Amino acid sequence: MIDLRSDTVTKPSEAMRKVMYDAEVGDDVYKEDPSVNKLQEMASKITGKEDSLLVSSGTMGNLVSLLTLTNRGEEIILGDKCHVYAWEGSGVSIFGGISMKIIKNNEDGSFDLSELINSINPLDDHKPKTTTISIENTHNQCGGSPLEVNFMSEVKKIAKENNLKIHMDGARLFNASIAQNQSIENIVKNVDSVTFCLSKGLACPVGSIISGSKDFIDQARRWRKSIGGGMRQAGIFASAGIYALENMVDRLEEDHINAKRLANGLANIPEINIDNEYVKTNILRFELSNNINQDQFTQYMKKEGVLFNSSYGAIRMVTNYGVSSKDIEKVIGITSKVISLIKK
Numbered sequence: 001m002i003d004l005r006s007d008t009v010t011k012p013s014e015a016m017r018k019v020m021y022d023a024e025v026g027d028d029v030y031k032e033d034p035s036v037n038k039l040q041e042m043a044s045k046i047t048g049k050e051d052s053l054l055v056s057s058g059t060m061g062n063l064v065s066l067l068t069l070t071n072r073g074e075e076i077i078l079g080d081k082c083h084v085y086a087w088e089g090s091g092v093s094i095f096g097g098i099s100m101k102i103i104k105n106n107e108d109g110s111f112d113l114s115e116l117i118n119s120i121n122p123l124d125d126h127k128p129k130t131t132t133i134s135i136e137n138t139h140n141q142c143g144g145s146p147l148e149v150n151f152m153s154e155v156k157k158i159a160k161e162n163n164l165k166i167h168m169d170g171a172r173l174f175n176a177s178i179a180q181n182q183s184i185e186n187i188v189k190n191v192d193s194v195t196f197c198l199s200k201g202l203a204c205p206v207g208s209i210i211s212g213s214k215d216f217i218d219q220a221r222r223w224r225k226s227i228g229g230g231m232r233q234a235g236i237f238a239s240a241g242i243y244a245l246e247n248m249v250d251r252l253e254e255d256h257i258n259a260k261r262l263a264n265g266l267a268n269i270p271e272i273n274i275d276n277e278y279v280k281t282n283i284l285r286f287e288l289s290n291n292i293n294q295d296q297f298t299q300y301m302k303k304e305g306v307l308f309n310s311s312y313g314a315i316r317m318v319t320n321y322g323v324s325s326k327d328i329e330k331v332i333g334i335t336s337k338v339i340s341l342i343k344k
């Protein structure tokens, strides 16, 4: 099977497993796990933030961060296509009593700055206090687009003028860094908190990191405990995170090259509507023309050994560590064959 459903399907390599086997561990709720401590220190150095915290997933990272920045009864502004709003089961509303105000995402994952300004509530007893802006980088639902650093400085200006905090869902932060040839530190300099995943393109079995100020992380650690996310000998998988930060970041470039190659190949098939110029990281989204039934296409592709996801009427393919450049050539060939079989 060539699995393009997500980069979460990546499995730890032999070398990563060996590191996990040999990991030094302790009780992390007592802050005594040396591997967790080391991973958190590495993350702080990379992000240029004061402190960092290991959590079990990206969803937990976003939840804990937004609970820390935003009080009950307050409001977050976020894009309508973002993961926090669309794919995290309303955790911030359920656990934090926080309301989400959505504004329209542009195609590149940014949003209109005047819409952002207009959506900030004035201080008024009728209205929830607007406290936080949440942005996503790279933007999953917007074709893996990395956010422009300029956009983020504009958002920061607006946040500062209105006394708002900014959280970045950087599940694929390293993909943004590689695609834009920017340091992580530069990408996150305008945000108060950032979360990134170890379990996606970096191919760890579990884990995400939150980074921010020392006060922020102290408070986030309390929230992590409250929602049941305090872990004990977490060094077993934190060690995989250390290994990944040292060995798995640069290879993300291969995923980007493969995604581009795949996009260029698919663009030659008339029944596929894809903006191949737009593909900058490891995610590509495309639509099929009306004479192709999407469910049938998905079924036939699966029969031929190609897996992918679809949502909102579009197909999403995510290149990853388990997919080689040879596989990409195969996928292009299989797609072309399946389409000629089923087109009406």
Ligand SMILES: *Cc1c(COP(=O)(O)O)cnc(C)c1O
Residues within 6 Å of the ligand: 056, 057, 058, 059, 060, 062, 083, 084, 136, 138, 139, 140, 169, 171, 172, 197, 199, 208
């Ligand atoms: C995957 C993803 C998350 C959540 O990560 P999990 O570890 O699956 O909970 C958050 N944000 C974005 C943009 C993602 O793609």
